[in-house]
Amino acid sequence: MRNRLATQLLFELSQAGRRGMIYPQCDVPTVDDLIPSHLLGAPPIELPELAEPDVVRHYVNLSTLNMSVDTHYYPLGSCTMKYNPKRHERWAAFAGIGDLHPYQPEGDIQGMLKALYELQEMLAEIAGLPAVSLQPAAGAQGELTALLAAAAYFRDKGEERTKVIFPSSAHGTNPASAAVAGFDCVQLKVSTDGFVDVDELAQHLDDKTAVFMITNPNTLGLFEPQIATIASMIHDVGGLVYIDGANMNAILGLARPGDFGGDMMHYNVHKTFTGPHGAGGPGAGPIAVRDFLA
Template sequence: MRNQQHTKLLFELSRPGRRAHRLPPLDVPAEPLESLLPSEALADAPPPLPELAEGDVVRHFTNLSTLNMSVDTHFYPLGSCTMKYNPKRNERLASLSGLVDVHPLQEDASIQGLLQMLFELQQMLAEISGLPGVSLQPAAGAHGELAALMVAAAYFRRQGEDRPVVLTADSAHGTNPASARMAGMQTNTVKSNRQGLVDLEDLKRQLDRRTGVFMLTNPNTLGLFDSQILEITRAVHDQGGLIYLDGANMNAILGIARPGDFGADLMHFNPHKTFSGPHGGGGPGAGPICVRDFLTEFLPAPVVVKEDDAYRLDYDRPLSIGRVRSFFGNVGVLLRAYFYIRSHGGEGLRRVSEDAILGANYLRSRVQHILDVPFGEFCMHEFVASASRLKKERGLTAMDLAKRLLDYGFHAPTVYFPMIVPESVMVEPTETESKETLDAFAEALFRITDEAQDLVHEAPHSTRISRPDEVQAARKPIMRWTPES
């Protein structure tokens, strides 16, 4: 019952002269265009966009939507991405008039309700992180990393210190070194030890007076909380460096441990992970940052302040790094985070993390007799297993498992990241999945390991397409439709 016609490209569905959207007749006197604009600026014809009826458009995209797996339709244990349930109430509330339709350059006096929520969100993030200075401006986690590193750079400049080196863990997200580079810093990598934690000796060897920031993910990308955290942060602070915490894994420690309390000086949140902002097929996210008191004056401007029961945007921050984007921030995503936090309260957030930990450890315990879990007795909110043994004994790679799981109706875990584990399978079930779902997922994995190799190698079988040729796509990239193609 797949609709083949409407999964053609928009451009192939186009018929000259077909139209959807129409405007009311022009109600002001029409002037010749040439009298309004210089003729050399005018186009001979509008761009060659496709021509479709509204019914075409709706059916086309609705059919395309059915080719996606999503949190609303499937278990989506994509490690490191925190694919939790996206509450519907957040969608309704964020779409209210007075929020979704506010112009970014309205006067503060006209948006007191909105500013109140954003101000409260700043306070909430400060409380959750244990870091008092908050900027809601960055548009995504990586953007927050960059903004925070710029804050650190501005701070060191103000202190008259030359600290151009950023250390990142070898298990870190690629965004860490990429952000450091964009902030004009050099990066060096700190190794992981046999327990999957920071190799403290390697860190200490690399620390010196040129070290600006150590970027740390804790719990790390293996789902492990680094038990040496206080030693790590002390060692960096002793050398005058700052600790940056990548907040990608905050879903594990809400109300359990605060970055500010374990030594972080700067961090970002991923509200689209931790606070249930829908991932939108790849975005939008948001990347609010929190910093220690002595870094607050360097944060991007504006921030929301409260004076005499009125809220306003404070632009007058002379030491601020400035802006990292246009307008206030990804407000739609931030409001969903606000609604989510309000819906849970402090105790609820702690339970979020507890249930995320419970689910991950349960699933880990169920799969560890077929997949090796190289590190730790327990994990936090996610775990990284290795398909190395399956590869050796049964010829099945992490990629094979990932692809075959799709046939069983499960989105694949993250595979081949972090790179320090061979044939890695990174599973993050989140707190919003039932025991039955986790059991079904584990059982699917068991069954796959018993299946004929060829069946698994050629998976998926139930999807519209299977194993696209990425080599061809990269060798001769076709990045747009053309009439000839």
């Protein structure tokens, strides 16, 4: 049963003299007189005086007000949090994983390097794209990393492509990633059935088109049936197709972005798989790309 005092502040629950622990009286003389006054700390601040059960009950009761995957459905569109089995959370916290240091000698971490290499190979196979990077630490960072790779690709080709196009049903981070990467953003309206309007898309395609970003299935929960046609339209003008993997869990093992025209994509491993959510996300944002972008 919820403690009715849960909504009170700890200062309101405080009672003078109450303690969480009673220490024995110290028999060591103070040394305050030996320390210059300007080095002494300020007078003790006024803190609530509470027993340990009061503090524990207060915060446990407050915690029940939180929304989490353990207590609620988490409806956030493309950012919807999926439930992770607790066993997987424990595996991710193993000392051999969680306690590794980036400056450890490579000889000490061969097991982890092998696991990461094999993960790259699996993600490449799932995506239908040959090159994978595990470097991005979140989905949006994965988007940015791939877009910067695209910018470098066109720069090396001597092509000045400035536009990134995306439908309004795309993952909300797409325009932000494109803008940070230095591209101009062009947003398309979706048709009444929730899909990309290919006629409107065609009006925006030219030699300035760099990337078309699409979340598939989109944030409306719909798989784009014309994705292969759309990809061909982008490729015909020399552009690249970015598949946002925010909802990749819906097509895992059924369809591969590389097979329906995607040139690059990112995974949200805390959504598609069971990477730890942290504070609702992010977990990690590996990217998969075609050879010419690697």
